[in-house]
Amino acid sequence: MREMSTGFPVSLHSILDTRTEFLCTVHIQDMEASQKGTGNKIKAAAWGIKLAWKIDKRMLLFWVTLGIGLAVLPAVALAFNRNIIAHLLAFLTTGAGRFSDTVPDLVALGLILTVSGLSARLSDDLLYMMMFDSYYLGLEETMMDSAQEIELNELLKKEVGDRYYAVISRCGSLTDLTSSGCALLSKLVSIGSLMAVALTASIAVFFAALAYVTLVLWLNHALSGRIRVVWSEIREHLRRAEYFEKLAQDGDTAKETRVFESAEKIKEHWQNAYRRVEEMRLRQDAGYARLGLFTNAGFYLFLAVAVGFCVFRVASGAMGPDTLLVVFMLCTGMAASIGGIARSYQRMDYGLYGLDIQRRFLDGAPRPGAEEEAGKAEEGLDGENVFSAKDLCFSYRKGIPVLKNLTFRIRRGETVALVGANGSGKTTLIKVLLGLFRPESGEARFQGRPHADYRRGYISSRVGSFFQDFYLFHFTLGENVGIGDVGHVGDEGRILSAMEKGGARALVDRLPRGLQNMLGRQVYKEGALLSGGEGQRVGVSRAHMSDKEIMVFDEPASMLDPIAEMEQFRHIRERFGGRTVILVSHRIAFARLADRILVLAGGELVEDGSHGELMERDGVYAKFFREQAQWYDAAAGGAGRGGSV
């Protein structure tokens, strides 16, 4: 590890490195091992509850209280029921008492049953829905915020990316925990209160019931790990299946399916992927069903034993028939709750499983503390050297270097062209220079400081960019351009002017709803699908909108026709001449627009100079130039037609 001449404590650098280490080395196996630990489950539960508390205290308190409050009702109902039966028995055996004696008890019973019934309606579905609103969205928000902190090149690695995707897709886990936790809690309280009633009826029954409930809970806990579907596996298959599903529906692949007649092959792939999903889900369902059956069936056997025991006691006169009936109703009352326990427990467990994965992923990505962030720079050190690199090395994956020992400087006001073959690292270099990726060794500086020293957002506020792999959002046309300068996203005048420069003005008239027309069809199917060239124009317009002192253009005209291409570069030259500009293009000829040309080959910087100088040198650049030029007529001003036809 090279020594950084930043003046920054080396320890910070090592912290950043350990983070990378962590994200890289925590394997999938590790993740699975964690699920077996009860300790991790408890930690996950604590984390989840703390999070839920932070997101919405009131909801949690309200439902827990309501749940517990309503849970004791069956026991209360039982008490009234007992009175009624006692009255009836007294009347039937001795003829004492009148109908009006039972009326208050009956009415009270009815009232309690009503309230109890309402609570049944409110819990389960409604509970999940209400908690969903707060906690699902709340967790999504937490995810979003945390996601912004994670290094981009980490996320692009497959292992980390996969885990990240698994983490993101389980935002329901918090809701599962809170809603099922609440439901479980209320069921347990309900059982508890019924058992308290049992205590007054028969101590033996009480202990038997206690033993049974404990057994059920333990059984659920022990088996949950084995039954539960391994999220990481099923997620992968689901994604594959969805990918093949969409192939036949969208864009050019749909056309290919028709022309190649490959529909059957695609369906086969989908079936293979989906079969795995189905198998895993069914195995899980079978496991849950078995568990539920044992829980229920076991309980009825327990009921038979308990009531049978009571029968003997009644026969011997030690217990009244009303007590027996109460025990019976108590047991049937518990049966309902016991049946629900398995389901609630498993759902809660599933939520905990998700939360555990999420907790470990998020906690493992340290966020810079507030003081650390405040200590960062808000302005550059060196105004003259906008970008500089010294012995810069970078690779996406270990052992496959993409950039090797680059050393160069880009001064303020220079227009620099970056030229090289496919895979020579041009786009990667740009991303490193902009601080999106961290160099593996060596250093890259922006205005004299390493990128990490700047406050978040500083660099992006100084640099406007257009990337080859830019993303067209599923927003309106106006918004897609306007977000180049997000503070002015509603300024139509500026947007239209930016579109003029970017060559996208004609789109406004072509699309039925002009600037308000949605782009893309992900959600709103009336959205417009732009061709490659049209999309490129919109992307470049976005860059024009940002209008910064430092601009980067990576292949801004590769899909445009010759005249539009010329216009594109002309606008860039006119608008941003005098500012610091980095231009990347396959079309070597446009390098002529630049003051200086940097030539990359095999990840190394091989040539650096103006067009004239490099042509004289007759090296890599000159070769590229002539390879392209040979196809143009000498008559039209080109180098001459070459090659055999």
Add this chain to the structure above:
Amino acid sequence: MKEERIGFRQSLRIAGRALAVSCRTMGGRSLAVSAVGFLAAFLPAWISTVLARFTDQVKGLSQGEAAVGGTLLTLGTLTLLFLAQAAYGAAQGYFGELNTQRTVKYIKRTIIDCTSRVQYRYLDNEADFRNRLLFAEQEGGIRVAESMQQVLLVLQNLVAFGSLVTVLFGVSPWMVLALLLACVPSVVLSQLQKDEEYKEKTKGMKEGAMSVHLFYICAGANERCRSLLDVRFGGIFPWVKRKWRSVSDGYLEKKNAMTRRHVLCNCLADILRNVFYVGVLLLAVRRIYQDPSVGLGVFMLVFTLSGQLQATTTKLFVGAARFFGDIRFMKDFFALEDTPREALEDHPRTFDRADIVFDHVSFAYPGSERLALDDLSIRIAQGEKVAIVGENGSGKSTFINLLSGIHEATEGRITMGGFDIRGNLRAVRRAISVVFQSFGRYETTIRENITIADGTKPVVEERLRECARSTGALDFIEKQPKGFDEEVGTFSETGNDLSGGQWQKIAMTRAVYRDGARVMVLDEPTAALDPLAEAALYRDFSRLTGDRTTLLISHRLGITSVVDRVLVFDNGRIVEDGSHQDLMRIDGLYAKMYRAQAQWYVEK
């Protein structure tokens, strides 16, 4: 998803079709379990009667009038019945899940079949196809596939209902009437709520989906974090997050308003039901007081049975109403299946000479008034090498789409080898080898990525290697860890996504692999290639294309040096047509474009 009145006969037809489908997806074991369910439907009534007897026996036991053995026997019977109920419940639950899985699979399979065979214009959202697709997938499909289950459930509830009514009738017919009357509001409410739900679902679906979509953009998890770069570097996260918040809140607002209303109404209906329930209990107790010979068991009977009767009644009527309410969703699903498919002929002819003729062809994309092709006429003979140039939106890609039969011309005729392509779709497609601009990068092996282009012949390794060698792809393929068997694409095992240039070479290999084709169409084949690779393609051009007619769309006008003829598109018409020299002499649009590009290549 328009609000149409569906006639009764039509409803029956739809219901019948749904049931047929559902039977198929359900499978034997599932149906058997459902059959058992009819027997299980008698259990509640049976349990109640046994319970009543048990109660009386217990009372008798305490008075010394009954025997312990008999009581225990009754208890045993009761336990067995409970166990049977539990067992059936578990089986029903499991098979219910199984059915749901099968159902979802069936729906997806249907949708894949539908989308891969339907006429392409529907994929462009003609007749709102895509919205209907989404809706059908989320709502309609499930209801079709579960329709059988629903019907069986309703019938089972009917049996249970009948048995319960019979037993209670024996106690007092008035009770039965009272209990049934109390259920009326619940039933009516559920019907009304179903209607509202349908409307809400159709409207709210988009917003919900948008909320999820915005979340994925912020978190960047879709499409392999593609959006994250722009979100991060553009600093637009706060803005997108605000959008997400407002969309989510708006969506929830509406959903919750409806849910709250429904819950309130349902609770009121419940209260009404319970009032009647208490009334019935009062009646029963009074009866016992008036006539002690009736016995205590009656109380237990009424107590357990009334609740069950009310529950069963509601389930019965709600289930029936739901089934008929679902007809609307089912109709949407079947409408999807009935969308016109492409007319593919069974015995495609083969072309020896595949001359292409466009005769006064006009075309506008669905939903657009602008003519993408405007009275276009052109004739391309077999073997010609033609370059197609023009600015974006001038009609180049549309021309290709029409030629491949993806879209149908709104006016005019297109023929290949003298035959109208309408009616010869399969033949025409087999005669064409096309590389689209955003060609597919399939998530599978390299071998399959190439051979997917031609399923008519078995895969011969030598031929595959030859094709790869001729396009220059063999080099990097052999360098891959597993060679041709290497899985590529963003989701591949090793995350091995090939570079743009490598993919382009694979696409070219695909085109060459389809060697039965008489026409080759390349849409921007060098867009991602660097100068060296581009030059290599031009040099090998005639060798790669052989005697096939070649249509080459490109913005790189250097290509015109390797073709015989150039067609210049502008606003849906071909405005210039000739060799490079001819067009330079005319000094029109082409000359202007050419000079705009060539000027850079003057070596100064």
